[in-house]
Every structure is written in C-alpha cells, then in structure tokens.
Amino acid sequence: MKTVFVTGADRNIGLEISREFLRRGWFVYAGRYIMDLGYLDELKAEYPETMQIVDADVASMESLKAAAEAVKQTTGTLDMVVHNAAAFGDHAPNAQAVDFSRFWIPYNVNALGAMRLVQAFMPLMQQGMKRLCFVSSEAGVVSVAHRTEVSSYCMSKTALNMALRLMFNQLQPEGWTFRLFHPGWVRSAKDGRPARGGKFEPWEAAASAVPQFIEDREWEDRMVLIDNEDAAWPF
Amino acid sequence: MMKNVVIVGAGDAAGARIAADLEKRNCTVVRVMLQGEQGVVLDPLSQESAKAAAEAVEKLMPAVDMLVVNLDGTDASDNATILDELDYQDMIRAYEYNAVGPMRVLYAFRPLLDRGEGKRVCFVTTAEGSNHACYEFGGFGRHMSKAALNMAVNQEFNGMRPEGYTMRMYCKDLASPAEKQGAYAAEYFLRNRSNEIESYKHSDENRLVLRDAYARELPW
Numbered sequence: 001m002k003t004v005f006v007t008g009a010d011r012n013i014g015l016e017i018s019r020e021f022l023r024r025g026w027f028v029y030a031g032r033y034i035m036d037l038g039y040l041d042e043l044k045a046e047y048p049e050t051m052q053i054v055d056a057d058v059a060s061m062e063s064l065k066a067a068a069e070a071v072k073q074t075t076g077t078l079d080m081v082v083h084n085a086a087a088f089g090d091h092a093p094n095a096q097a098v099d100f101s102r103f104w105i106p107y108n109v110n111a112l113g114a115m116r117l118v119q120a121f122m123p124l125m126q127q128g129m130k131r132l133c134f135v136s137s138e139a140g141v142v143s144v145a146h147r148t149e150v151s152s153y154c155m156s157k158t159a160l161n162m163a164l165r166l167m168f169n170q171l172q173p174e175g176w177t178f179r180l181f182h183p184g185w186v187r188s189a190k191d192g193r194p195a196r197g198g199k200f201e202p203w204e205a206a207a208s209a210v211p212q213f214i215e216d217r218e219w220e221d222r223m224v225l226i227d228n229e230d231a232a233w234p235f
Numbered sequence: 236m237m238k239n240v241v242i243v244g245a246g247d248a249a250g251a252r253i254a255a256d257l258e259k260r261n262c263t264v265v266r267v268m269l270q271g272e273q274g275v276v277l278d279p280l281s282q283e284s285a286k287a288a289a290e291a292v293e294k295l296m297p298a299v300d301m302l303v304v305n306l307d308g309t310d311a312s313d314n315a316t317i318l319d320e321l322d323y324q325d326m327i328r329a330y331e332y333n334a335v336g337p338m339r340v341l342y343a344f345r346p347l348l349d350r351g352e353g354k355r356v357c358f359v360t361t362a363e364g365s366n367h368a369c370y371e372f373g374g375f376g377r378h379m380s381k382a383a384l385n386m387a388v389n390q391e392f393n394g395m396r397p398e399g400y401t402m403r404m405y406c407k408d409l410a411s412p413a414e415k416q417g418a419y420a421a422e423y424f425l426r427n428r429s430n431e432i433e434s435y436k437h438s439d440e441n442r443l444v445l446r447d448a449y450a451r452e453l454p455w
Contacts, residue, residue: 061323098342100282103335104327111379112323119317142366142385142455148394150338155383159330162366162382163375167317170372235366235455 001050002129003078004213005071007031007058007117008085012188013135015039016206017082022047024210029071029078031056033085058085058113064120072124079128080213081121083114084135088190089152106156111163118167132167133179133213136160136225143234161225161235168223177220181209182227200228237301237353237425241292243267243277243340244305249359249407252417253303253424260425265296269306279306279336280328285343293347300353303424304340307361308332309380311409314373321375329376333360334383341391348400356395357403357424358388359417362447364406367454385445385455392443401427401440408448419448 004021008014009030018030022043027050030040035055044051054070057063071078089106090099114134138144140157147154161180168178183205187198208228225233240257244250245266254264267275267288275295277288292299309329315321337358348354362368364381371378385404392402405420423446428439435441445453 100335100339100342103338104331107330107379107383108323108327112326115317115321115375116323119321122317140386142382142389145386145389146393147390150387150390154390155334155386158366158386159334159379159383162364162369162379165366165369166372166375166378169370170316170318 001025001027002080003027003029003075004080004082005029005031005054005067005078005121006082006084007056007113008033009040010034010037011039012190012202013183013186013205013209014082014084015043016202017084017209018051019043019203020206020210022050024214026050027075028052029054031058031067031085033057058083058116059108061116061120064116068120068124071121075124077128078121078124080131080133081117081125082133082135082213083117085113086110086135087153087156089156103152103155106152107159110153110156111159114160115163115167130176131179131213132171132176133181134160134164135209136164136180136182138182138225138227138233141225141233141235165223165235172221172223177217178223179213180223180225181212182225182233183209184228204228237262237355239263239296239299239351239353240301240303241265241267241296241299241344241347242303242305243288243344244269244307244359246270247305247307247416248413249417249420250305252414253305253359253420256417256421257425260421262301262425263296265292267292277340279308279332279339282339282343285339289343289347292344297347298350298352299344299347300351301355301357301424302341302344302348303357303359304337305359306333306336306340307359308336309377311377313376314371315375316373319373326376326379329380330383333377333380334387337384338387338391354398354400355402355424356391356400357405357420358384359405359407359420360384360445361409362406362445362453365445365453365455389443396441402443404443404445406445406447406453411448419450423450
C-alpha cells in the first residue's frame, strides 16, 4: 500500500486531497493544524484502517520532526508528501497606508513550510516513490502577474516556486520527482470565514490534483507548474 | 527630466557608483544610507524608519523625480542546500530586508514621487531572483527574497504604470569587482525606452523587465 503525508488536511483542498487518496486505496497520514475542526475525524471514521491523523504545523520544524517521528512509528517508508498548508495574508492597496509587519507570515507557511516539510520527511522517503508534491498557485507566477496591488500571498508563492527550483536542481538528478499544482480559484474557507467566491469546489481541485501527483511522467527532469485544467504555467 | 533623485542604499559599492554616475549626468542626488549616523539613515526592516527618512528627505527635496532602491541584506557566501542545516530565521530576515524592505521604501517615498515630474522608480537587485535562469542548489534566502521582490515590483508596476509611472529593475553583476558594481545602472535608469502611444505592444515602458549590467533582458 502506498503512503502519503498531507499538510493542512483539516479542510478545503487538503481534506479533499486526503479523501481522494483514500478512495484510491492509499494510506493517508493527514496533517492536522486546526484542532477544533471535526472534518478529519469524520474522514477517519470512514477509513479507520487506512488513515492516521498527525498534528503538524508547517511553521515549526519541531512540529514537523515530531510528525515525521509519528509517521515512522507505523511505516518504514513514506512514498509521497503533499505540501498543501497555506496562509493567505494581506493585500496592500496602492498609495494607501499599509502595515507590512505581517507580510512574513504567508512566506513562513507557504514557502519555508515546504522546505521544513521536505527536510523533516526526506529520511523516511529514501526507499519509496520519492515524490514531492506542492500546491502552488498562479498567484506566484511573475511572468503573467496581473494583480495591481502588492500581495504577501503572491510574494510567498513566488518564493515557494524559487525554493522548489533550488530543490529540484539538486534532488531531481538523485531520483526525486516533483509536482507543482495550481488548483484554480477554489471556494475555500479561510481566516475563520466561510468560502467566498471561487470557480471550483475543493473536491474538484483534488480530483485533478491526485492523478497528477500519482502518475509518472517521461519528463521528470522538467519542473512545470500545471493547473487543475491541465494547463501549464510559466514562472 | 530626471533632475531630483533619491537613492536609498547609497553606501555600498553599487549604490555609491550609481549615485556618482547620476551626478555626472547632472542629477541632484540625495543619498540615504542604511546604517551609520551621518545624514539621512533608513532601516529597511522598519516602516517607521522609512517614513522618518522620507520626511527628512522631504526637507531637502520636496519633489522627487526618480527613486532608486538598492537593498541587499543577504550573505553572498551562504550556499546551504536543502540537505544542509538551514537557518529559517535568517531566511525570514532576508525576505524582510530584500523583498518587503523595498516596498516599505516605495510606500514611504510615494508622496514625494507623486509631486515630482519624472515618476520613475528603479530597483537594484540580482539575477538570483530569476526562477527560469536558476541553476543553483543553495542560497535559499537570497534567491527566494529576490524572487519575491520581482513579484512585488510587478504588482506595483501594474498599479502605478496607468498613473504615469515607469520602472526599472537592474541586476548587479555579482562576479564583477567592487569598482564595477553598479556599472551601466545610471544609463539604464535615466534613458527613456521606446514608448509609442498608438499601440500598447509597441512600447518597452509598458512592460516590466529584469535587465542585467550588460543591458540584457533576463527571464523572471
């Protein structure tokens, strides 16, 4: 049975990605960050034999090392990690007063969190598929950036894509494979609010993400960001 | 006409060279330093400091035609890779300095720029921010912070270009000796680029470009 660890599995895309892997017969280690949400417990009740909930805060190396240790207790090999956890952050309207003091928060979760995840779980993945999957975003694409106000979220996703480039350059020749996925504009609950806006439901994004994560490619030595409708994006 | 220029980060080799080159081209230059106690000093990590520096400059130069932002607070010798022990706090600091710092400066100086006629903002960075042209394994703090700066400046460009602003992004040549750091920047910053108004595609001012010290365009 293949094994995957998913960060930010509490709700939205992460929850649906976990569900999609479970449907496909994978063993899922679901990273829990929001302790007072019950969706993961409901999913666990549905798949008691093939799912384990693991506390995981990607903003903390100690938390991820503890998560890796918890996973190690039940499996010798982890095939895949999915970095889905995300912080959304602030937008700064042009020429208006803005507080930049919180800009580091999405960077710490979205970009540095991906690096902490890889560092914490690489020792467990040496014998498996060695696949590293990341939910990124067109919001981090500089080449076709269209927004007209500086955004800590967009900056963090650009930084994430750069971190992945550096990792890819080093790790891909050693047999590691990478998936960068843009889920489209998904109706996601965030910051304590229910979902507002969006074109796709989380389960729709997950239904396109998981096949991309699972399937092998003949061109693993190319790092490409692909969206939920199979379109490729530049960086 | 780019008569009145402010350069934030005038103390390092590139900043000093750019300031001198601008003066040779008849600009009046106010130098803002990033450390020390002489003249106007700005701490890129502090929004209050950026605001205070802009207020101090305003007394010397109430209207600014061109702002040059030259911030680089990262250690060029740090090439740790994902397989090494990484200093995450240092990477946050690099981001705060190199990516968010220039935004603090831009927002603080925006009222002075709005009063000027030149309406140009120039950023000094390095090619380490280019994802498409990145072949390295390490130096996460530098690469990530400068990539994020590229995004931030693109978004500001999208918002400010319709208001009449133009922008430049200049990549220092890290391999060149200190006396050549900042070469060509003044020429790049001051000279207008093709800008035919009848077609939006027939203009090099209507797109933001990352350009190196040899005038070559780099991919994002």
